[in-house]
Each structure stands twice: as structure tokens, then as C-alpha cells.
Amino acid sequence: VGGDSTPSPDLLMARSFGDKDLILPNGGTPAGTSSPASSSSLLNRLQLDDDIDGETRDLFVTVDDPKKHVCTMETYITYRITTKSTRVEFDLPEYSVRRRYQDFDWLRSKLEESQPTHLIPPLPEKFVVKGVVDRFSEEFVETRRKALDKFLKRITDHPVLSFNEHFNVFLTAKDLNAYKKQGMALLTRVGESVKHVTGGYKLRSRPLEFAAIGDYLDTFALKLGTIDRIAQRIIKEEIEYLVELREYGPVYSTWSALEGELAEPLEGVSACIGNCSTALEELTDDMTEDFLPVLREYILYSDSMKSVLKKRDQVQAEYEAKLEAVALRKEDRPKVPADVEKCQDRMECFNADLKADMERWQNNKRQDFRQLLMGMADKNIQYYEKCLTAWESIIPLLQEKQEAK
Amino acid sequence: QQPAPLEPLGHPDAGLQSAVGEEAEGARDESPGEGTMTENNFWLKKIEISVSEAEKRTGRNAMNMQETYTAYLIETRSVEHTDGQSVLTDSLWRRYSEFELLRNYLLVYYPHIVVPPLPEKRAEFVWHKLSADNMDPDFVERRRIGLENFLLRVASHPILCRDKIFYLFLTQEGNWKETVNETGFQLKADSRLKALNATFRVKNPDKRFTELKHYSDELQSVISHLLRVRARVADRLYGVYKVHGNYGRVFSEWSAIEKEMGDGLQSAGHHMDVYASSIDDILEDEEHYADQLKEYLFYAEALRAVCRKHELMQYDLEMAAQDLASKKQQCEELATGTVRTFSLKGMTTKLFGQETPEQREARIKVLEEQINEGEQQLKSKNLEGREFVKNAWADIERFKEQKNHDLKEALISYAVMQISMCKKGIQVWTNAKECFSKM
Numbered sequence: 057v058g059g060d061s062t063p064s065p066d067l068l069m070a071r072s073f074g075d076k077d078l079i080l081p082n083g084g085t086p087a088g089t090s091s092p093a094s095s096s097s098l099l100n101r102l103q104l105d106d107d108i109d110g111e112t113r114d115l116f117v118t119v120d121d122p123k124k125h126v127c128t129m130e131t132y133i134t135y136r137i138t139t140k141s142t143r144v145e146f147d148l149p150e151y152s153v154r155r156r157y158q159d160f161d162w163l164r165s166k167l168e169e170s171q172p173t174h175l176i177p178p179l180p181e182k183f184v185v186k187g188v189v190d191r192f193s194e195e196f197v198e199t200r201r202k203a204l205d206k207f208l209k210r211i212t213d214h215p216v217l218s219f220n221e222h223f224n225v226f227l228t229a230k231d232l233n234a235y236k237k238q239g240m241a242l243l244t245r246v247g248e249s250v251k252h253v254t255g256g257y258k259l260r261s262r263p264l265e266f267a268a269i270g271d272y273l274d275t276f277a278l279k280l281g282t283i284d285r286i287a288q289r290i291i292k293e294e295i296e297y298l299v300e301l302r303e304y305g306p307v308y309s310t311w312s313a314l315e316g317e318l319a320e321p322l323e324g325v326s327a328c329i330g331n332c333s334t335a336l337e338e339l340t341d342d343m344t345e346d347f348l349p350v351l352r353e354y355i356l357y358s359d360s361m362k363s364v365l366k367k368r369d370q371v372q373a374e375y376e377a378k379l380e381a382v383a384l385r386k387e388d389r390p391k392v393p394a395d396v397e398k399c400q401d402r403m404e405c406f407n408a409d410l411k412a413d414m415e416r417w418q419n420n421k422r423q424d425f426r427q428l429l430m431g432m433a434d435k436n437i438q439y440y441e442k443c444l445t446a447w448e449s450i451i452p453l454l455q456e457k458q459e460a461k
Numbered sequence: 462q463q464p465a466p467l468e469p470l471g472h473p474d475a476g477l478q479s480a481v482g483e484e485a486e487g488a489r490d491e492s493p494g495e496g497t498m499t500e501n502n503f504w505l506k507k508i509e510i511s512v513s514e515a516e517k518r519t520g521r522n523a524m525n526m527q528e529t530y531t532a533y534l535i536e537t538r539s540v541e542h543t544d545g546q547s548v549l550t551d552s553l554w555r556r557y558s559e560f561e562l563l564r565n566y567l568l569v570y571y572p573h574i575v576v577p578p579l580p581e582k583r584a585e586f587v588w589h590k591l592s593a594d595n596m597d598p599d600f601v602e603r604r605r606i607g608l609e610n611f612l613l614r615v616a617s618h619p620i621l622c623r624d625k626i627f628y629l630f631l632t633q634e635g636n637w638k639e640t641v642n643e644t645g646f647q648l649k650a651d652s653r654l655k656a657l658n659a660t661f662r663v664k665n666p667d668k669r670f671t672e673l674k675h676y677s678d679e680l681q682s683v684i685s686h687l688l689r690v691r692a693r694v695a696d697r698l699y700g701v702y703k704v705h706g707n708y709g710r711v712f713s714e715w716s717a718i719e720k721e722m723g724d725g726l727q728s729a730g731h732h733m734d735v736y737a738s739s740i741d742d743i744l745e746d747e748e749h750y751a752d753q754l755k756e757y758l759f760y761a762e763a764l765r766a767v768c769r770k771h772e773l774m775q776y777d778l779e780m781a782a783q784d785l786a787s788k789k790q791q792c793e794e795l796a797t798g799t800v801r802t803f804s805l806k807g808m809t810t811k812l813f814g815q816e817t818p819e820q821r822e823a824r825i826k827v828l829e830e831q832i833n834e835g836e837q838q839l840k841s842k843n844l845e846g847r848e849f850v851k852n853a854w855a856d857i858e859r860f861k862e863q864k865n866h867d868l869k870e871a872l873i874s875y876a877v878m879q880i881s882m883c884k885k886g887i888q889v890w891t892n893a894k895e896c897f898s899k900m
Contacts, residue, residue: 272718279715286707293704297697304690311683314676317865321872328876422722426900429729433894437887444883447876454873 116140117212117227119205122197123154132156133197135204139227145219151228157182159232160204166222167211168360172367173409174217175417177210178356179203180349199345203353210420216409257373262365266407269414270365277358284351287343294340298333305329324450335442342435350428354421361417368406375399509538509547510616510631512609515601516554531601532556533608537631553634557582560608562641563630567621569646572770573853574621575860577614578759580607586688586751588696603752610756620856663775667850673857674768680761684754691751695744706737725900732893739889743882750878753871757864764860767853774849778842785835792828795821 121136134154142149160179167176180203190196211217225235262270305326312322378396514534522528532554538547560579567576584600594600612631615621626644629637712730716723 275718276715279711279718282711283708283715286704286711289707290701290704293697293700297694297701300690300694300697304687304694307683307687307690311680311687314679314683318868321869325872325876422900425722426725426897429897429900430894433890433897436890437894440883440886440890444880444887447879447883451873451876451880454869454876 114142115212115218117208119201119208122201124192131192132158133192133200135201137208137227145224146228148228153228153230153232155226155232157200157204159226160207162232162236163222163226164207167217167220170222171217171220172364173406174214175357175361175364175410175413176217177207178353178360179207180353181356195341195345199349202346203349206353213420214413214416257370257377259369259373260376262369263372265411266365266368270362273358273362273365277355277362280351280355280358284348284355287348287351291340291343291348294336298336298340301329301333301336305333320456321450321454324453328446328450331446332443335439335446338442339435339439343432346435347428347432350424354424357417364410368403368410371399371403371406375403507540508616509540510609510612511536511538512605512612515605517596518556529596530556531596531604533605535612535631551632553632555630557604557608559630559638560611562638563627564611566626566641566644566646567615567624568766569649570624570644571621573767573849574618574856575760575763575767576621577611577618578756578763579611580604580752581755581759586692586755588692588699603748607752607756619859661772661776663772664779666775667771669854670768670771674765674772677761677765677768681758681765684758684761688751688754688758691747691754695747699740699744702737702740704737705733709734709737722900725896725898728899729893729896732889732896736886736889736893739885743878743885746878747875750871750875753867753874757868760860760864764857767857771849771853774842774846778839778846781835781839781842785832785839788828788832788835792825792832795825795828 116139118138119135120138122133123136125132125134134156137151137153137155139146139151140149157179161182164176164179167174180200211220211223217223226232229235261267305328308322308326308329312319312326315322375396378399382393382396512533513536516532516534517529518532519527519529533556534552534554536549537551539550540547557579564576564579567574580603583595584597615627621627626641629640633640709730712726712733716726716730719726
């Protein structure tokens with residue numbers, strides 16, 4: 057590490073990670089479909105965390121079975137959270153609870169508060185701003201379910217976060233609201249102490265490795281933003297293309313009605329174009345539901361990571377400030393006071409946690425994007441295959457009477 | 462329903478027939494009925510015609526103003542039977558307006574034929590990438606092909622191929638325009654072609670022609686619609702492909718900050734670029750399909766023209782019959798002394814007194830002469846009408862077969878284009894997927 061080039065964050069990885077990716081049965085996203093939460097299917101849908109061996113995994117969490125609740129005050133969706141675990145922290149081997157988005161939001165805040173040195177996975181967007189999206193449409197609910205499932209799985213995979221008490225309660229409590237009211241009772245030591253940092257300290261310079269992470273995240277978020285815009289633009293163009301196709305196909309039908317010998321061939325072409333239109337609609341739906349949300353999730357992820365970096369900077373700044381203050385006070389030399397030592401500890405813990413999380417994040421990110429982009433390619437391949445089938449099937453129809461003559 | 466034929470009298474109108482005869486006389490082969498002349502595609506077996514080049518030229522027009530136009534090289538080759546070798550026999554340059562002149566001539570002298578259409582004068586049904594400029598090289602190239610197609614259509618038509626003016630078009634560069642104009646077809650054109658747009662009522666229309674005219678109207682309408690939407694479809698498809706090109710650049714930029722993922726991203730980006738640029742060739746091929754549709758759009762117009770000419774003929778016939786009937790009536794009234802029909806003479810007689818028997822005799826005589834003439838004309842018009850219907854219907858049947866065959870071929874080639882496009886799409890995305898799998 058040195059020279060002019062910014063070291064790649066991947067250089068920070070202590071070990072090289074082999075390709076331990078599990079082949080997922082349907083090639084889809086790890087937050088699979090809403091099938092029952094059996095252990096074997098859960099195993100199939102897991103992302104590997106390299107700190108834990110696949111065989112010793114002892115916590116499995118799934119989000120499925122969305123249900124709509126209509127109450128006098130409001131209408132909302134709940135999801136079933138199924139947990140299976142052999143960990144001692146869990147009284148029972150299996151739990152099944154229902155949670156709504158609010159609860160996930162609460163969990164995330166609690167995690168941020170209590171584990172400020174770690175990267176907390178993002179939640180899908182709270183509010184849907186654009187256009188006429190129906191919060192209760194099947195597509196929206198399914199997209200959200202997948203994202204929530206992903207969220208919990210990422211926590212599950214994390215060696216520290218998965219043991220968090222709030223997480224445990226989230227997974228197991230019958231009445232989560234009662235627990236929520238207890239408030240700040242369960243803050244951890246580190247959390248408490250970090251909370252007391254008022255943020256008045258100014259960091260002189262970020263260490264190279266964290267500066268590199270910061271730079272990486274900035275560029276990464278930028279590129280993802282661009283990709284998001286391109287993907288949206290493609291979908292928009294495809295939809296406009298679809299509109300024209302839907303007018304184009306029927307004209308062949310109109311023509312067919314005028315003709316004798318040409319009637320069948322023309323009708324065949326019309327039907328063919330109709331099939332291609334349907335295939336295109338499926339493509340655009342898939343891209344909207346599966347591709348864009350994951351991109352956006354990662355943008356949110358990198359945003360929250362940048363704030364964690366800043367908190368780290370704060371801790372380092374506090375330490376450096378205190379250290380400097382000590383250096384000026386001649387009477388405390390050469391002994392370093394206890395509170396400065398504590399600051400140093402805090403900083404070193406934070407740095408270690410963050411580095412470990414970054415490594416994990418990098419690997420997961422690679423797997424996630426590999427899957428996402430392969431999925432995108434797959435959907436396009438399927439689209440073209442459907443169209444190919446349609447056109448190939450009418451060739452014999454078009455050639456028919458030709459030979460009979 | 463044909464109108465009731467009146468008694469045939471005298472000889473058929475020599476006007477139309479002689480024109481055909483003249484051309485047949487001067488044609489490079491024997492008079493009709495002998496040997497190979499009557500076969501379809503006669504010319505195509507013995508002669509190869511091609512419009513092989515297009516050249517920009519400047520010259521002075523009729524008003525002595527400088528203009529730029531494109532000239533097309535027409536080459537005619539005769540094919541030897543034995544060894545299939547072709548020898549260049551004629552080569553000359555023609556511009557679009559000369560083609561138009563040829564076609565207008567054919568329209569006048571062969572009103573019962575569905576005359577092959579010329580490629581469009583101005584670019585229509587364009588989408589944003591396609592130029593509407595007549596001097597644009599792509600447009601000129603497509604026009605060159607269209608003009609060649611026109612000549613091949615005429616040459617393969619069993620009747621049109623024998624026309625002398627057509628023969629001279631291919632062989633006589635200088636003075637051709639004068640020769641065409643000397644046929645006097647312009648005069649005939651005025652009365653016949655202009656009437657194509659007029660509306661007039663025919664009392665006993667021929668149902669088959671009415672249906673055919675209706676069909677040609679509908680066909681024009683549906684093909685126009687199809688071409689318009691197809692152009693919009695092409696536009697949109699272009700947009701979809703081109704936007705994917707942006708992935709190429711951003712993947713490249715992203716790969717620069719990645720270690721393990723970098724190579725996969727970079728190479729996938731390259732495939733996205735390939736995908737984006739593939740649309741240009743795809744849409745260029747599709748223009749050929751659009752041109753095939755356009756030819757039949759214009760053919761529909763030619764079909765309609767035949768129907769209108771028949772309508773015109775029918776109208777003339779009905780007018781002539783009406784005129785004859787009225788004259789006969791007048792004659793009868795004068796002979797019997799009863800006045801049932803209004804006439805100016807009758808009016809003046811009432812006002813100024815009866816005419817003398819001698820005067821009446823004179824008038825009757827004049828009328829009888831006119832009636833005689835009228836009956837002869839009516840007979841020849843009837844004959845002309847029947848000939849027209851017979852010949853027109855024969856050509857219409859020929860045209861229908863040709864249309865069904867050609868359009869089916871066009872649809873097949875369109876399907877093949879789509880299949881090719883799908884296969885290319887699958888290929889590119891499969892390549893990209895493989896790159897992603899290596900991330």
C-alpha cells in the first residue's frame with residue numbers, strides 16, 4: 057500500500073476467499089420464494105458468511121406469508137418470521153411471529169444505536185414516492201418481502217449482530233410493542249459510550265485504509281446511481297416499444313380480414329407479435345420488481361456505511377484530541393490516563409469491527425451483484441427465447457400453401 | 462351486372478387497339494400470336510435488366526435554372542441459351558422523371574392493366590434515423606433497387622413487355638422523351654387520368670369492380686397504417702438497444718474500482734456495446750421489408766386506377782346510351798307531331814309559330830344521321846367495354862396471384878429477420894451472463 061494509487065479495499069482482506077457460493081436452485085435471489093420455512097430449503101437459500109462454516113450454521117430465519125390487516129384506523133401488511141435455532145440464546149428451537157414494516161424499522165434503529173461500530177444492512181424504502189404504486193399490490197408486497205428477508209438474513213449471517221438482544225426479541229417476542237416501550241434499557245456498553253461522543257471533535261486525517269474505503273464507497277454509490285438511471289431508462293424505452301407493438305400486431309389482423317389466401321399468414325403474424333408483446337411485458341415487470349429494488353438497496357447500504365465511517369472518524373478524533381490534551385498537560389506525563397486508554401480501546405475496537413464488516417460486505421456484495429446481473433442477463437435471454445419460439449413456429453404456417461402449389 | 466348491350470353497329474373504335482398494334486409492330490420481336498412472344502417472363506429469360514449505378518448530376522432544367530438530380534444507369538444484357546453467358550447489349554442513363562414519363566404512358570395505353578408502381582418520389586414513413594432527404598445515399602440506394610424492380614416487373618408482364626416505348630426506354634438514350642410525347646398520350650391522359658379523381662354516378666355499376674375498388678381502398682389504408690406503426694416500432698426498438706450502450710461505459714468505470722469483480726464487469730460491458738450497435742444492421746434489413754410493403758401500397762393505387770377507368774368507361778357508355786335514347790325520342794316526336802320532350806326548337810316554335818314541313822323534314826334527317834352515328838358509337842363502346850372487362854379481369858387475376866405470392870415471401874423474410882434478431886440477442890446476453898458469472 058503506497059504510491060499514488062488508491063489501494064483497493066479488497067487488499068484489506070486478510071484471507072483470500074474461495075468461491076464458496078452455493079448454487080441456488082432457481083438461480084434467483086437468495087431471498088427466495090414464499091415456500092414453507094423448512095431447514096433444507098432455508099439452507100438452500102442462504103448466503104455463506106465466511107466466519108461460519110456451512111455445517112455449523114445454527115440460526116435460520118425466513119420472511120414469508122404476507123397478510124393484509126384491515127383495522128378501523130389503518131390497513132397494513134404483516135409478514136411471518138420463522139426462526140429455527142439451536143443457540144442457547146433461544147429458549148425454544150423454533151419460533152413463528154408476525155411483524156410489520158414498522159417493526160423492522162424499529163429493529164434497524166435499535167441495531168444502529170446498540171452496534172454503532174458495525175454496518176447495519178439497509179431496509180427497503182419506507183415510502184413509495186413515485187407514480188401510482190399500490191402499496192397493497194402483489195408485486196409491491198412481494199418485492200418488499202424479498203428485501204425484508206434479505207435484511208434479516210444479512211443480520212443472521214453477522215457474527216456479532218445476530219447475537220444482538222433486540223434482534224432476539226424481534227424474532228421471538230409475542231408482543232413486540234410492550235418490549236419497544238421499555239426503551240433504552242438494553243444498550244450495550246460500547247453503544248453507551250459511543251453515544252456520549254458529542255461529535256464536537258474534528259478529525260485531522262483519515263487513515264489511508266479508511267480513506268480508501270470512503271473513496272470506494274463514494275465512487276461505488278455514484279456508479280450504482282448511474283446504473284439505476286440506465287436501468288430505469290431501458291425500462292421506459294421498453295414500455296414505449298411495447299405500446300407501439302400493441303398497436304402494430306392488430307393491424308395485421310385488420311389486413312387479414314381483407315384477404316383470402318393471405319388471411320391465415322397475416323393472422324399468424326399478428327398472433328406472433330402479440331406473443332412477443334406479452335414476453336416483453338414480463339421482462340419489464342421482472343426488471344422493475346427484481347432488479348431496481350436491489351440496486352437501490354445497495355445505494356442505501358453504502359450511504360449508511362458512510363455514516364458509520366464518519367462515526368469512526370469521530371471516535372478517532374476524540375481519542376486524538378484527548379491524547380493531545382494530555383501531551384500539553386505536563387503533570388500527567390509519562391503515564392497515560394485511564395480515560396485516554398479507554399478512548400484508544402474504543403477506537404481500535406471500532407476499527408477492527410469495521411474492517412471485518414467491510415471484508416464481509418465486499419464478499420457479499422460481489423455475490424449479490426454476480427447474482428443480480430446474471431439474473432438480468434437471464435431475463436433477457438428468456439425474453440428472446442420466447443420471441444424466437446413464436447417466430448419459428450409460424451414459419452411452417454407461412455410456407456404452407458406455397459409448397460402445395 | 463353489365464349494362465344491357467345495344468345492337469352492335471359498325472366497327473369497334475380503332476383508337477385503343479391501334480395503339481397496342483403500333484407498339485407491337487415496332488417491337489423487336491414478331492407480331493402477337495407467334496412463338497415465344499406470348500409466354501410470361503419472356504424478357505426475363507432472354508434479357509437481364511439491372512439498374513446498376515446511381516450518380517449525382519447537375520444540369521439545367523426547363524426554366525434554365527441549375528438543378529441537382531440523380532441519374533441511374535440501366536444495363537441490359539442478353540443471355541445466350543447455350544452457355545448462360547450474358548452480353549451487355551445496352552447501357553444508358555435515366556433520371557426518375559423519365560421513369561415517371563414511361564409509367565404515365567403505360568397507364569394511358571394500357572388502362573386495363575394493373576401497371577407496376579414506381580418507388581416513392583419522396584421518402585415517407587420515416588423514423589428518426591432514416592433521412593427524408595432525396596439526396597441521402599441510403600434513400601438513393603433504396604430507390605435504385607426500387608427502379609430496377611419496376612423495370613423487372615414491366616419486363617415480366619406478358620403484355621407490357623412487348624411495348625415499343627418500353628423497349629426504347631431501355632435502348633434509346635437520346636430523343637426518347639420526344640418519341641414518347643409524339644405518341645400523343647398526353648392528350649389521351651388529360652381526359653382519362655384527370656377524371657380519376659372526379660366523382661360521378663354510374664347507374665349500373667359492375668359489382669366486381671365496385672368490390673375490387675373497395676378492396677383497393679381498404680388495402681391502401683391498412684398498409685399505410687402498418688407502415689406508419691412499423692416506423693414507430695423501429696424508432697422505439699432503436700432506443701431500447703442504444704440505451705444499453707450506456708452500460709458499457711459505466712461497467713468499465715465501475716470495474717476500475719473493483720478487484721475480483723473488475724474483469725467480469727469490463728468484458729460484460731463490451732458485450733453491451735456489441736448489443737447496442739447490432740440494431741443498426743437489424744433495422745436496415747427491416748427497411749427492405751418496408752419497401753416490399755410500400756410496393757403493394759402503390760400497387761393498390763394502380764388497382765384502384767383500373768377500377769376507376771372502368772367506371773369512367775361505364776359512365777361514358779351510359780351517357781352515350783342516354784344521349785341516343787333522347788335523340789330517338791326527339792325524332793319520334795317530330796315524326797308524330799307530339800311534343801313530349803323539351804327542346805329549344807320546341808320552345809321557339811311555340812313562341813314564334815310552327816315550323817314548315819320542310820324545316821321539320823330537315824331536322825328529322827339530321828337527327829336520323831346523328832342517331833345512326835350514335836348507334837355505331839354505342840356499339841363500339843359496348844365492345845370496347847366488354848374487351849376492357851375481359852382483359853382487365855385477366856390481368857387482375859394475374860395480379861392477385863402475384864400479390865399473394867410476393868406478400869407471403871415478404872412475411873417469411875420478415876419472420877426470418879425476427880428470428881435472426883432473437884438469436885443475436887440470445888447470443889449477446891449469454892455472453893454477458895458468462896462474464897457476470899466470472900465476477
